Amino acid sequence: EVQLVESGGGLLQPGRSLRLSCAASGFTFDNYAMHWVRQAPGKGLEWVSGISWNSGDIGYADSVKGRFTISRDNAKNSLYLQMNSLRAEDTALYYCAKDGAILEWLSNSGFDYWGQGTLVTVSS
Amino acid sequence: DIQMTQSPSSLSASIGDRVTITCRASQSITGYLNWFQQKPGKAPKLLIYAASSLQSGVPSRFSGSGSGTDFTLTISSLHPEDFATYYCQQSYSTPYTFGQGTKLEI
Numbered sequence: 001e002v003q004l005v006e007s008g009g010g011l012l013q014p015g016r017s018l019r020l021s022c023a024a025s026g027f028t029f030d031n032y033a034m035h036w037v038r039q040a041p042g043k044g045l046e047w048v049s050g051i052s053w054n055s056g057d058i059g060y061a062d063s064v065k066g067r068f069t070i071s072r073d074n075a076k077n078s079l080y081l082q083m084n085s086l087r088a089e090d091t092a093l094y095y096c097a098k099d100g101a102i103l104e105w106l107s108n109s110g111f112d113y114w115g116q117g118t119l120v121t122v123s124s
Numbered sequence: 125d126i127q128m129t130q131s132p133s134s135l136s137a138s139i140g141d142r143v144t145i146t147c148r149a150s151q152s153i154t155g156y157l158n159w160f161q162q163k164p165g166k167a168p169k170l171l172i173y174a175a176s177s178l179q180s181g182v183p184s185r186f187s188g189s190g191s192g193t194d195f196t197l198t199i200s201s202l203h204p205e206d207f208a209t210y211y212c213q214q215s216y217s218t219p220y221t222f223g224q225g226t227k228l229e230i
C-alpha cells in the first residue's frame with residue numbers, strides 16, 4: 001500500500017525557516033518524480049515544487065522561487081521542502097504527492113497518491 | 125506561466141444529472157491535462173490523466189475530453205458522493221498550474 005506521510009509543519013513568525021519532510025512507503029521511491037502542493041485555508045490548490053526521480057530536474061512556482069528548496073534522499077525514501085524567508089501568504093496545508101509515471105519528468109500521468117498534508121502557519 | 129481557467133466556479137445539480145465542467149489553458153498543452161476531485165478535509169484524488177484516461181478505480185461515469193487549450197470533465201449521472209470540488213491541472217510545463225476549482229453542490 002502506498003503511503004505518504006508529511007511532517008514538520010507548525011506555527012512560526014514571518015522571516016523564519018522550516019523544513020518539511022515526506023516519508024514514502026509502498027512503492028519504489030527512486031523511480032518516481034515527487035511534488036509539493038499547497039492549499040491555503042479555504043482556497044484552491046497550488047503546485048509549489050517538483051523533483052525528478054534522480055533530482056536532475058527541479059521546478060518551482062514563481063511565488064516560492066529563491067526561497068524554497070526541494071530535495072530528496074532516495075536511500076531514505078524521503079522528500080523534503082526547505083522553506084526560508086516565510087511569509088504570511090505561505091500559510092497553507094502542504095501536501096506531498098507522487099507522480100504517476102515511472103522514470104519521467106513532465107509526465108502526463110497525474111499525481112496518483114497524496115499524503116494527508118502538514119499545516120504551516122506563518123503569523124506574528 | 126500557463127494559466128488554467130475553469131468554468132463554472134460553482135454549480136448546483138441534482139442526483140442523476142449529467143454535469144460538464146470546462147477548463148481552458150492560456151496556451152496549447154496538447155493532452156497534458158489532469159482532473160482531481162477534492163472533498164472537504166481530504167486530500168485531492170486523481171480522476172482523469174492525459175485528458176481522457178480514467179485513473180484506476182474511478183467509476184466510469186467520469187470521463188474527460190479535449191486537447192490543445194480546451195478540455196472538459198463530464199459526470200454522466202451524478203451520485204451523492206460526487207458532490208465535491210473539482211480541479212484541472214496542466215503538466216505540460218513547470219510551473220504546473222491548477223485551475224481555480226469548480227464546487228459542485230446539491
